[in-house]
Amino acid sequence: MGAAFTIGMKDLRQRLRDRSAWIIAVIVPLGLAFILNATIGGAAGSEGGGFLTEILVVDDDGGEVSAAFLDILDDLEADEIVSVETATSAADAQSRVQDGFPSAIVIPESFTAAAQQGSPATITVYTNPDEQIASQVALALAQGFAAEINTVQLSVASVFVGEGTDADPARIPGLVAAAQGGTPLATVAGIETEGEGFDLATYFAIGMAVFFVFFTVQFGVLGLIEERDQGTKARLLAAPIPRAAIVGGKLIAAFVLGLVSMLVLWIASSLVMGAEWGNPVGVIVLIVAGVIAAMGVTALVAAFARTAEQAGGYAAIVAVVLGLLGGTFFPVSQASGFFSLVSKIAPHRWLMDGFNLLTAGDPVSAVIPSALAAVAFGVVTGVIGLLMARKMVLTS
Numbered sequence: 001m002g003a004a005f006t007i008g009m010k011d012l013r014q015r016l017r018d019r020s021a022w023i024i025a026v027i028v029p030l031g032l033a034f035i036l037n038a039t040i041g042g043a044a045g046s047e048g049g050g051f052l053t054e055i056l057v058v059d060d061d062g063g064e065v066s067a068a069f070l071d072i073l074d075d076l077e078a079d080e081i082v083s084v085e086t087a088t089s090a091a092d093a094q095s096r097v098q099d100g101f102p103s104a105i106v107i108p109e110s111f112t113a114a115a116q117q118g119s120p121a122t123i124t125v126y127t128n129p130d131e132q133i134a135s136q137v138a139l140a141l142a143q144g145f146a147a148e149i150n151t152v153q154l155s156v157a158s159v160f161v162g163e164g165t166d167a168d169p170a171r172i173p174g175l176v177a178a179a180q181g182g183t184p185l186a187t188v189a190g191i192e193t194e195g196e197g198f199d200l201a202t203y204f205a206i207g208m209a210v211f212f213v214f215f216t217v218q219f220g221v222l223g224l225i226e227e228r229d230q231g232t233k234a235r236l237l238a239a240p241i242p243r244a245a246i247v248g249g250k251l252i253a254a255f256v257l258g259l260v261s262m263l264v265l266w267i268a269s270s271l272v273m274g275a276e277w278g279n280p281v282g283v284i285v286l287i288v289a290g291v292i293a294a295m296g297v298t299a300l301v302a303a304f305a306r307t308a309e310q311a312g313g314y315a316a317i318v319a320v321v322l323g324l325l326g327g328t329f330f331p332v333s334q335a336s337g338f339f340s341l342v343s344k345i346a347p348h349r350w351l352m353d354g355f356n357l358l359t360a361g362d363p364v365s366a367v368i369p370s371a372l373a374a375v376a377f378g379v380v381t382g383v384i385g386l387l388m389a390r391k392m393v394l395t396s
Contacts (some may be wrong), residue, residue, distance in 0.1 A: 007249025012256055018219070025216040025261035028159065029208035032266055035347040036204045037273060053082045053137040056104035056126075058095045063112025069145050082137070090124065097126040102134030105142055115149050199359075202276050205269035206355045207328035208263050210348055214319035216261045217254040218312060222298070225308045250293065258291035278358025282367050286354045289371040289378075293347035296378030297322070300384030322346040347377040 016022075057073065059066050076082045087093040094103035104126040114121035123142045127135035266283060269275040277283045298315050305311030323329070326348020332339070343349045354370030 007246060007252075009253075011250065011253035021219050021257070022214070024212060024219075025257065026264050026268070029212040029261075029265055030205075030272070033201075033204040033208040033269060034273060036208075037201045038356045052080060053134045054085070054102045054211070055082050055134070055141075056085050056087045056096060056101055057137050058087045058090055058093050058104065058106040060090070060109040061107045061111035063110075065112040065115045065149065066107045069107065070087065072141070072145065082141075094126050095130050100128065100130070102128050102131035102387070103138035105138055106224040121149075129276045130317070140285070140370075152377050200275070201269075201273045202359055203331075205265065205273055205275035206277065207352065209265040209269070210290055210326075210351050210355075211319070211323040211328040212265075213258045213262055213290055214348075215316065217258040217291065217294045218298050218315050219257055222302055222308050222311050222315070225302060225305065225311050254298075255291055258294055259287065261305060262290065276359055277355065278361070279364055282354075282358045282364040285364065285371050286351055286367060286374075289354075289374040290347070290351050292382075293378035294319075296382030296385065297347070298381065300381040300388075301385070303385045303388035323348050327352045347374040350377075 038352035055073065057070065059070060073082060073084050077084050087096060087104060090106045093106055097104050106124040106126070108122060108124070111121050111123070113119075123146055125135075125138050125142045127138065129135075266277055266287070268279065296316060301315045301318050302311040305314055323346075325343050326332070326346030327343065328348050332343045332349065350370040350373040354374075357366045357370070358364075
C-alpha cells in the first residue's frame with residue numbers, strides 16, 4: 001500500500017505541474033458551463049424555470065375583448081413566462097420585429113365590436129424567423145384566444161339558428177355574456193409541481209463537470225502506457241515492489257485528480273454561477289460514483305490502444321459519445337422510446353438523473369440507485385480493462 005501511495009503521489013505532483021491538466025479539469029468545463037448558461041440561459045426567467053418570451057402588444061381596439069386578452073398576458077408576465085411591451089402602432093411593431101424583436105401581437109380597431117357581433121376579425125402576429133420559440137409562443141397565445149372567441153360566436157349563432165330568426169344586434173351582447181357564463185373568455189392556470197429539478201446554471205455546471213471528469217481521469221489511468229512509451233516502465237517493474245502497487249498508484253492518481261476536479265467545479269460553479277447542486281452528502285456520493293465510472297471506462301478503452309496518444313484519442317471519442325448520449329449537454333431524461341432506453345447505457349445518464357433528484361430536494365437515499373449504477377458501470381468496465389491489459393502490466 002505504501003508503494004502504491006508513493007507512486008500515486010509522484011504522478012499527482014507531475015500532473016499538477018502540467019497546465020493542460022488544470023485546463024481540462026477545471027478551466028474548460030467551468031468556462032463552457034458559464035458560456036452555455038450566458039447564451040442559452042440568457043433567455044430564461046429569473047428563476048431559471050423556463051424561457052421568458054418577449055412579446056410586443058398593440059391594442060388598437062381598447063374594448064372589453066382585447067382587455068381580456070391583455071389580462072391573460074399580464075397573468076403570464078406575473079408568472080415570469082412572458083415579458084410584455086407595448087408598441088405605438090402596427091407599423092411600429094412590425095418594424096421592431098424586423099429589427100430583431102422576437103414577436104408582436106396586434107389587436108385591430110373595432111375588434112371587440114366584431115367579436116360581439118359575430119363578424120370576422122383578425123389578430124395579427126408578427127414573428128421573427130430567428131426567434132422560433134418566442135414566435136411559436138406568441139402564435140399559440142393568439143390562436144388560443146381566437147379559438148375561445150370563435151367558441152362564443154358559435155354559441156351565439158346557434159341560438160338564432162335554433163330560433164329560426166335573423167341575428168339581432170341588440171341581443172348579441174347578452175348572449176355573449178351568457179355564453180361566457182360570467183367568466184373571462186380565457187383563463188390560464190399555473191401549477192407548480194413538487195421539486196424544481198435543474199435550473200439552467202445548475203444543469204450546465206453539473207453537465208460539464210460530469211462530462212469532463214471522463215477526460216480528467218485519463219491523466220492518471222493512461223499513466224502506465226506513458227511510462228512504457230517513455231521507457232520508464234522497465235525501471236518500475238524492476239523495483240522491489242508488487243506489480244499491483246504500480247497499477248494501484250496509477251489508479252490513486254486518477255481517482256484523486258477526478259475527485260479534486262469535480263469538487264473544485266462544485267465549489268466554483270456555486271460561487272460564480274449560483275449553481276445549486278443539492279445536499280452535500282448526496283453530491284459527494286455522486287461525485288465519487290462518477291469518478292469510478294470514468295476510471296473504468298478509460299481503463300477499458302486504454303486496453304485496446306498501443307500508444308498513449310492512441311489511448312487518449314479512443315478515450316476522448318468514447319467520452320464524447322457517452323456524454324452526449326447521457327444528457328450532459330441537453331436533457332434526455334424525458335426522452336421516450338428507444339433513445340430513452342439506449343441512453344441508460346451511459347453512466348452520465350445515471351449521474352445526471354441523480355443530480356437532478358438532489359436539486360429537486362430529494363433525500364440522499366433517492367440517489368443511491370443512480371450512484372450504484374454508475375459505480376457498477378465503472379467496476380465492470382475497469383475489471384475488464386485491467387484483465388485485458390494484464391500482459392502490459394506484468395511484462396517490461
